[in-house]
Amino acid sequence: MAHSRQDRRWARRKEARPAELISAALDLFVERGFAATRLEDVAARAGVSKGTLYLYFPSKEDLFKAVVRGGIVPAIERAEKQFEVHRGGAGELIRQLVKGWWTSVGNTRLGGIPKLMISESGNFPELAQFYHDEVISRGHRLVAAAVQRGIDTGEFQPVDVNYAMRLVIAPLWLLTVWRFSFGQCDRQQLDPVAYLDLHVDLILRGLGAAAEPAMVGEQRPGLRSAPRPTAGTTINSAAGRK
Amino acid sequence: MAHSRQDRRWARRKEARPAELISAALDLFVERGFAATRLEDVAARAGVSKGTLYLYFPSKEDLFKAVVRGGIVPAIERAEKQFEVHRGGAGELIRQLVKGWWTSVGNTRLGGIPKLMISESGNFPELAQFYHDEVISRGHRLVAAAVQRGIDTGEFQPVDVNYAMRLVIAPLWLLTVWRFSFGQCDRQQLDPVAYLDLHVDLILRGLGAAAEPAMVGEQRPGLRSAPRPTAGTTINSAAGRK
DNA sequence: TATATTACTGACTGATTGGTCAGTTACGCC
């Protein structure tokens, strides 16, 4: 044997390198932003030299693209599946989509990508377009379809779906973006799950068919206010947790 | 006379320089981000040379601070005045605060600053802290106080004000951030005023005291659903505009 | 007009870093 394991200065690992480089790049891009991340650091974190990085990615920009492509697209596809499978009220669907987003994006390392994309969109219009077409517009379509379904069944009021959809996702944007920007400045840590719960409670209540006196008796089963515990308790459940 | 107006290569304008430099820097920082903005370009846009810029601002970072200080802080102070002066329901107060934000920040050049701060917060923790203390936490306090007032008067349900406050402002963040990130990618232009109107309609409806059958008869005067035109019409007013 | 003051200029420097490539070394194959 020419080398013991310790002697070996490096090993050939052609298959593993790209994923390891992308993972390292995700960490550093999210942590420092695109411009402030040095490729030498990315390479070092992946356990290789800068030259090796350039064997797999022709430029810094291409590495950036690979990070975005690899991380987010699968998540949106899972959400689309979730939508197709769902049987039940639109309100419950929206609740589940929000929850799914939290577990598969918001609460993972991927949560840094939205903020990263916002920050760098100006300097990479082409990449912004890609992200918009491949992720954002699909997400928008999904949520808009859920809202539309609620309107069609009479569960929601006939609002403009395009605006309502944006109001549904706005707090999700804020949550991720916040964590990677002013998260450190905020002394009080808020519980993301409680925050999202309250958001869904409020927005569904806001969207819900008017609770006019005449309608109280003939509320549809899907309507949010009845099936869950007392509205006050539910909405206020956020207050209990620290 | 030594020089005609055309001959003169430059003029002494000590008083005007800082404001002009800050204005130029605001444009370029918003357009390109902090790292990608070259000070030579800022100086050129302000009609001076790079050396002059350094006569007024000791470093790029200090210039950045000056941009933030000069632009946003006065706006938040105006909002605080608005709060103190207001007489009327909490719902109407929130509506006015949102409207005021739109006219004095969202719909002006200053609208780019929130996105700028989000993007650069990671690389300038000290500045992020400054912005957080001087702008964000004051804005939070303001909106939280408005929500609290609504709860105290019984106009709103007893939700956790800290979470509700964030839900009130989330769509405002999204609106400004969007314009300076994916705004170009979006083919459909949405009307910000209609968007904000719908937001306020929905969130106030969501926050509103429960319209339980028993309570319908004894709604307080401040309650949102009755005083405005039919809920359906109002909420849907967004749909009408293009 | 002459002189002093200082706002302003712009070429320069030093540090950083994206990207290159000639050389080195692991490893498959005979």
Place this chain on the structure above:
DNA sequence: GGCGTAACTGACCAATCAGTCAGTAATATA
């Protein structure tokens, strides 16, 4: 064992740009 291939290294190059400063010219003052 030894040979060929290609994965990998790291010193190097070139471009960029924040920040400097010796010099220039506008203006105040006398």
